[in-house]
Amino acid sequence: MCKSRMLRLLAIALLVAGTIAGGNALASTGWAPALRSVADRILPYPEVTMWAPAPEPGSHVSTYADATGAGSNYVYDVQAADANGDTRELQLIFFGSESSGSGWLEIEARGGSGVHYRACEETAVPDDAVVALGERR
Numbered sequence: 001m002c003k004s005r006m007l008r009l010l011a012i013a014l015l016v017a018g019t020i021a022g023g024n025a026l027a028s029t030g031w032a033p034a035l036r037s038v039a040d041r042i043l044p045y046p047e048v049t050m051w052a053p054a055p056e057p058g059s060h061v062s063t064y065a066d067a068t069g070a071g072s073n074y075v076y077d078v079q080a081a082d083a084n085g086d087t088r089e090l091q092l093i094f095f096g097s098e099s100s101g102s103g104w105l106e107i108e109a110r111g112g113s114g115v116h117y118r119a120c121e122e123t124a125v126p127d128d129a130v131v132a133l134g135e136r137r
Contacts, residue, residue, distance in 0.1 A: 033064065033075040033091060039111070043111060046110070047108055048082055048109045048110075049082065049106065049108060049109070050080035050081060050106075050129070051106055051120070052080035052105050052107060053104055054101055055092070057098045059076060060075055061075050062075045063075065071097075076099060077090070077092075078090055083126040083128060106118055106120040
């Protein structure tokens with residue numbers, strides 16, 4: 001094997017090892033949800049509009065310190081449905097405060113993450129999404 005190819009393989013191996021070690025270090029500090037969110041934004045997943053009832057306060061699956069260290073971000077796993085009634089679990093991160101637990105959310109989903117979400121009226125939620133989530137109007 002030529003020397004330049006060996007150096008390239010070594011560089012790749014070191015990069016992979018560093019990425020794994022760095023990812024594990026961040027995950028152990030509670031930043032795993034943020035890593036998942038970043039990965040879902042970077043990878044070429046299609047963006048899908050989905051809806052879900054707002055999660056109940058206190059039902060978050062984890063928290064981690066926000067970037068300033070002055071507050072917390074709250075991570076929720078929610079069942080969401082698209083306009084056709086197809087469902088999947090999404091991770092939503094509420095920055096700086098917990099969910100109010102009232103109303104519905106319209107979510108721009110990529111992979112398993114809600115990239116953006118906003119409150120919406122129940123009347124804006126497609127009927128198939130409401131039925132798929134077992135909700136009633």
